[in-house]
Amino acid sequence: MQKNDIVTVEIKDIGIGGEGIGKVDGYTLFIKDAIVGDVVEAKIMKAKKNYGYAKLMNIIQSSDERISARCPAARQCGGCQIQEMSYDSQLAFKHEKVRNNLIRLGDISPEMLDKVMEPICGMEQPFRYRNKAQFPIGRTRDGKLTVGFYAGRTHSIIPVPDGDCALGAEENREVLQIILTFMEKYKVEAYNEETHTGLVRHILIRKGFTTKEMMVCLVINGKTLPHSDELVRQLTHIEGMTSISYSVNEEKTNVIMGSCIKTIWGKDYITDYIGNVKYQISPLSFYQVNPIQTEKLYGTALEYAGLTGKETVWDLYCGIGTISLFLAQKAKQVYGVEIVPQAIDDAKNNARINSIDNADFYVGKAEDVLPEKYEKEGIYADVIVVDPPRKGCEEAVLNTMVKMQPDRIVYVSCDSATLARDVKYLRERGYELERVRAVDMFPQTVHVETVVRLTRKAQ
Numbered sequence: 236m237q238k239n240d241i242v243t244v245e246i247k248d249i250g251i252g253g254e255g256i257g258k259v260d261g262y263t264l265f266i267k268d269a270i271v272g273d274v275v276e277a278k279i280m281k282a283k284k285n286y287g288y289a290k291l292m293n294i295i296q297s298s299d300e301r302i303s304a305r306c307p308a309a310r311q312c313g314g315c316q317i318q319e320m321s322y323d324s325q326l327a328f329k330h331e332k333v334r335n336n337l338i339r340l341g342d343i344s345p346e347m348l349d350k351v352m353e354p355i356c357g358m359e360q361p362f363r364y365r366n367k368a369q370f371p372i373g374r375t376r377d378g379k380l381t382v383g384f385y386a387g388r389t390h391s392i393i394p395v396p397d398g399d400c401a402l403g404a405e406e407n408r409e410v411l412q413i414i415l416t417f418m419e420k421y422k423v424e425a426y427n428e429e430t431h432t433g434l435v436r437h438i439l440i441r442k443g444f445t446t447k448e449m450m451v452c453l454v455i456n457g458k459t460l461p462h463s464d465e466l467v468r469q470l471t472h473i474e475g476m477t478s479i480s481y482s483v484n485e486e487k488t489n490v491i492m493g494s495c496i497k498t499i500w501g502k503d504y505i506t507d508y509i510g511n512v513k514y515q516i517s518p519l520s521f522y523q524v525n526p527i528q529t530e531k532l533y534g535t536a537l538e539y540a541g542l543t544g545k546e547t548v549w550d551l552y553c554g555i556g557t558i559s560l561f562l563a564q565k566a567k568q569v570y571g572v573e574i575v576p577q578a579i580d581d582a583k584n585n586a587r588i589n590s591i592d593n594a595d596f597y598v599g600k601a602e603d604v605l606p607e608k609y610e611k612e613g614i615y616a617d618v619i620v621v622d623p624p625r626k627g628c629e630e631a632v633l634n635t636m637v638k639m640q641p642d643r644i645v646y647v648s649c650d651s652a653t654l655a656r657d658v659k660y661l662r663e664r665g666y667e668l669e670r671v672r673a674v675d676m677f678p679q680t681v682h683v684e685t686v687v688r689l690t691r692k693a694q
């Protein structure tokens with residue numbers, strides 16, 4: 236097989252990045268945007284010894300699972316990977332991905348897993364679920380102002396058709412149109428990454444789904460935004476507008492937000508709810524992007540924690556305390572641990588505005604705080620909840636959890652491969668996998684969250 240060869244392939248499998256996988260004479264090809272059941276014509280772009288990458292040229296026979304993408308930019312844009320798969324098949328793919336990882340990397344027998352794994356929790360409406368969007372602004376080659384998203388892996392901006400992303404809030408479109416018109420009128424230049432010139436880099440928009448409050452923050456390569464009064468006047472016509480600000484970012488960097496925020500109209504934050512817990516969200520706050528599924532995910536974590544009101548619970552990697560505050564309503568005492576000091580400030584503030592006084596928070600690395608507190612203070616836990624980043628838990632965390640002997644460990648994970656690795660470690664040290672559930676937090680993308688409950692085996 237060689238570069239530029241055109242082949243006909245039947246797609247038999249799906250890769251971890253959502254790409255279709257098929258074989259031609261025993262040679263494996265990965266084809267973006269092809270889905271299981273398609274027969275496609277594809278052009279080889281990169282040929283390695285045993286496998287290659289090919290570009291979808293033509294669908295000869297369409298899979299039963301194929302639907303037309305809602306967004307015309309679905310293939311070019313890096314945001315969605317599997318918009319052309321029916322939602323049911325997306326859910327089946329994600330459920331299987333978690334199941335396979337637990338079998339392959341977690342060393343769990345399929346028979347045993349099928350007894351404890353529950354159906355994946357999907358969305359009724361798998362579009363318009365995101366409460367946050369960050370749109371880069373630039374100019375097209377022919378000099379037009381453009382707003383959109385980055386293409387997968389590169390920084391070329393894929394314009395969002397009509398300024399409307401199918402995953403985001405409907406209001407985003409109007410916000411973007413107002414800002415673009417304002418920029419044209421007052422000759423406010425878009426940022427150019429290559430020359431490090433121009434002013435407006437990104438537009439951050441957030442919406443409280445429960446409260447309908449809107450926030451707009453312009454990220455600028457400069458210290459002030461000229462004619463901002465005019466922009467404010469226009470943006471405040473949008474229903475729910477609560478906070479307008481800009482963020483100064485003059486660095487040559489891929490980091491989107493600058494560290495300093497200046498509110499130019501309204502409040503410094505918007506308010507939103509997950510379940511009945513209230514959160515104040517500023518432009519820099521971490522906050523889950525799909526509030527509807529977050530409630531289901533943390534509801535599952537709460538259910539798996541099996542709280543009666545008497546328990547002491549540790550919530551490791553607690554972020555702004557979303558899970559901690561959810562659990563605090565049903566536990567005696569919750570302790571949260573998180574590495575980012577700003578997130579802990581938010582967690583404490585969120586506890587305060589909800590009058591939750593049985594949640595305390597510590598800044599530090601889970602792998603430092605937990606062993607230290609255990610060894611020096613002999614801390615105790617009935618239940619430990621972890622929600623680590625993709626790389627999973629450090630061994631020092633797992634090891635200390637085993638020593639602390641909580642009755643239950645609830646593990647929330649955004650990467651089922653590292654989850655499976657850590658579950659294996661815990662199963663080899665006295666814990667049994669009792670419940671598993673995947674939750675679809677990001678429909679149309681390949682990402683999937685998982686919650687599991689591990690229970691200490693009777694000695």
Ligand code: SAH
Pocket residue numbers: 521523551552553554555556557558572573574575578599600601602622623624
């Ligand atoms: N449960 C949280 C989000 C968890 S995301 C919520 O819903 O808000 C993972 C979190 O782990 C992030 O907030 C990240 O800052 C934090 N983190 C990453 N490495 C860490 C470490 N070594 N120790 C503690 N926290 C860490």
